[in-house]
Amino acid sequence: MDSGTGRGSGRPARQADIAAAAGVSQTTVSLVLAGNRDGVRLSETTRQRVLKAAEKLGYVPDPVATRLASSRNHMLGVYTFASAFPTDVDGFYYPILVGVEEEAAALGQDLVLFTGTGGADARAHDRTAIRRTRVTDGCLFFGRHIPEEPIDWLLGSGFPLVYIGRRDELDGRIPFAGVDYVTASGAVVDRLIAQGHRSLRYLRENDDAPSSTDRETGVLDAVRRAGLPTAKVVVRREADDVGPDLVGGWRQAGVTALIVEETDTGSLAKALIAAIDAAGLSCPDDLSLAVLGRSPALPEASGFEVPRRELGRRAVRLLVDQITTAPGKRPTVQELLPCRPITGTTIGPVPG
Amino acid sequence: MDSGTGRGSGRPARQADIAAAAGVSQTTVSLVLAGNRDGVRLSETTRQRVLKAAEKLGYVPDPVATRLASSRNHMLGVYTFASAFPTDVDGFYYPILVGVEEEAAALGQDLVLFTGTGGADARAHDRTAIRRTRVTDGCLFFGRHIPEEPIDWLLGSGFPLVYIGRRDELDGRIPFAGVDYVTASGAVVDRLIAQGHRSLRYLRENDDAPSSTDRETGVLDAVRRAGLPTAKVVVRREADDVGPDLVGGWRQAGVTALIVEETDTGSLAKALIAAIDAAGLSCPDDLSLAVLGRSPALPEASGFEVPRRELGRRAVRLLVDQITTAPGKRPTVQELLPCRPITGTTIGPVPG
DNA sequence: CTGAAAGCGCTTACAG
DNA sequence: CTGAAAGCGCTTACAG
Structure with missing residues (x-):
């Protein structure tokens, strides 16, 4: 009820209230409260009077009005x-x-x-x-x-x-x-190749978001750098179509390293990890596995972490x-x- | 450049623009756009004209101005x-x-x-x-x-x-x-008592937030309901002061069940779980343990889940x-x- | 150094 | 059924 405390007054104080209390114009209040904008000089007495009144009324600027009038609201x-x-x-x-x-x-x-x-x-x-x-x-x-x-x-x-x-x-x-993703994915493949792998498969979603195409670019760049054929490397697949037979087929064909992308859904990496498991294989003994992005399904998988x-x-x-x-x-x-x-x-x- | 598409026009369309385009007042635009407020009736022709102009200009209301003028901005x-x-x-x-x-x-x-x-x-x-x-x-x-x-x-x-x-x-x-928390905590203690436990300790933080005092109330209520003494039940402790010796001491004294609160920091429950482990004890074989709130450190602990x-x-x-x-x-x-x-x-x- | 005025884009009585 | 006007609480040229 005592508006001097700003409590229970029902309505928050605005600049006009301060102006009335300090005996200055609302413009001056705004100027004082805005701090020292260049070119504007206020007498110290006025400043103090305004500041004191603002303090007494518990003034806090209305962010909505501020935003409408100026163009920043933080x-x-x-x-x-x-x-x-x-x-x-x-x-x-x-x-x-x-x-x-x-x-x-x-x-x-x-x-x-x-x-x-x-x-x-x-x-x-x-x-x-x-x-x-x-x-x-x-x-x-x-x-x-x-x-x-x-x-x-x-x-x-x-x-x-x-x-x-x-x-x-x-x-x-x-x-x-x-x-x-290009550099990071390439580095992962470089590492695989340095370990002697020559036949690898990159499993990716059938979805052309930049984060997917960049990973693919990085993978293929590295394969090319190593002078290996790129033809069969990239495999697009839905998570539902990834099973032990897919992994088994690759092994038959002599594939020794698998790379998979981890995207926002995480379903593809998860499916591949499960498929490897279901095929009775373990990494890296039977097969090397790299995940492009850390998978919650196998946090200790080799690969990289997206920052x-x-x-x-x-x-x-x-x-x-x-x-x-x-x-x-x-x-x-x-x-x-x-x-x-x-x-x-x-x-x-x-x-x- | 073509303001008719609303693209590249530099400035988003406002109600005044629509008004000009439709040949009505800005008030009318506001009225039409606000939907049918009671007591206000607009001719269908006007409505359509305004609506079409708004559509053409790609009008979207400015939430800041809306908020300042009315009192809702969702x-x-x-x-x-x-x-x-x-x-x-x-x-x-x-x-x-x-x-x-x-x-x-x-x-x-x-x-x-x-x-x-x-x-x-x-x-x-x-x-x-x-x-x-x-x-x-x-x-x-x-x-x-x-x-x-x-x-x-x-x-x-x-x-x-x-x-x-x-x-x-x-x-x-x-x-x-x-x-x-009162009811939930009481139910946990009831369960302990139904299993035959008669000497238990409730470990809580030394912090009087309602969520802590409510848990304590529930625990003590249940102890009283069972006709057991409440005197030594509650133990206030910092996580740093919880070690194997504390747990060991309790066992010496014949305590068979431990209850601990899980709060936002989670440190106390974590410390107790670690201490039990460090003392070479396992639950529930050596000791029963209940956590009031699910602890990430031991998700399978008995207790309750905060919704x-x-x-x-x-x-x-x-x-x-x-x-x-x-x-x-x-x-x-x-x-x-x-x-x-x-x-x-x-x-x-x-x-x- | 300070104030009167216009304006930000809306809503809402209040008139016609 | 529709419009002119005031107002929400600020900022910002523009005058003095």
Whole structure:
């Protein structure tokens, strides 16, 4: 009831209240509270009077009004085109989100999670859904697939955004923080070849997201570097079609090393690991196995670790950079992060 | 460049643009777009004209302006007084967040994660930090400890909020969705006693959060119901002070059953489990063990499971209920959810 | 050094 | 059935 304490007064104090209390204009209050903007000089007496009144009234700026009037509200959006986020507890995306949260906190930004955006249904991601992101100063997007039209529209309107994951759509105009799957995958294959393997198979999903095609590129590059034939290396397969017979057939054909990609669903790597087991084989004694990305189904598998947390942090930093750069001179920043190799226990010399 | 497509036009369309295109006033546009508010009747011709223009311009309402002018923007806040959220990947709070996200999506609400609020430092949770929550229509709070003043202030200003976890501060005026630890803990002890145990110890943290005191209450109630002495049952201990000697001492004294609380840090249960192991004992052969809440260190332990995901969902529902109820007639809703018992493998008959 | 005024994009009485 | 006007709480030229 005592508005002097700011408690129970029913209505939070606004600048006009401070102005009345301090006997100055609301403009002056705004100026004082905004700190020292260049070119503006306030008498110390006024400053103190305003500050004291603000303190007494328990003033805190209204973030909504601030956002409407200026163009910053220190809120960053997070919008996903992937399913299973963040509902899936063991989800692929959670570590990324953790990184996003950490860096956002470090930079004094709050996060807006746009919900109901997890459906794989691209029709849900229309302009209406996506324009919600404009409450924020800028937005992070992710998911294996991207609806180009709404992103193009946001980009065209000068809204700062950063994609998490490499993207080459829209003539390379999409800023992103991604992962260098090409190099990491190539290094894994190099290692296999150094162990003497000459006949290998790369099992991948039948899905052309950049993270999949980049892994394939890395694998094939390495195979070529070794002077080996690439023809039969790549095998596209659904997780449901991966069984012991597939693995058995490969062995018959003299294959000694298997490589599999670990993506956001994780189902393919899991299926292969199960199939190897079901075929009564063990790694690396019977067969070497490499997983491109760490699989929860076999964490000790050899391969590499996707720097998901760092990816989140990096994306936030790039986004804030954009936000704080004048729209005219924003370069389209595209960055790839290196992966940490995992020695693991599933790669060994060629058996026999 | 063609503003008719809404692409590349530089500036998103607003109601004024639609008004100009349709040859009506901006008010009319607002009215049409708001749907049929009672008492307002628009001619079908006008409606169609406005709708078509809006479609053509790719209009999407600006949530910030909407929020400032009205009082809803379909954003819910999440603010935590606990540390390790959501940074800790195996965090206690993540399943709650998942529930929050699910229900928010179901109810068409976006989520604002207030960051930098995870510090245990209560001084950070001042009015300024907390008033940020007012960008949203209402806010969820959690954490074992609560700074009363800012919450009192928000409550007093009529801002809808729901605490996640039982709270009795502020004369019971804090709405919450909590967990019925009393009943769940009592049931666990009942089970121990039914197995013949007569001498038990309840190990708890030295921290008086409601979730801890409620567990203790449940334990002691059950002990009393069985007509056993309560004197030595409760033991307060830091995780660092729990070792094999403590467990050994209890056995010497004839204790046959141990109960430990699993809280957000999880350190105490983990320490006890390690201590039992280090003492060369196994459960339930040498000793029965119950964990009040599932411990990641021993998921198969007997006890109960805190319905964290459901807790999140429930809290969102209560919050939205509040938001959609006129400020005058909002009851202070306080709900407790039941826990799911875990049979587990660590409770057995009294040895020997 | 300070204030009056316009404006951010909406909603909501209030008039016609 | 529709429009002119005020207002939400700020920021930002623009005058003095």
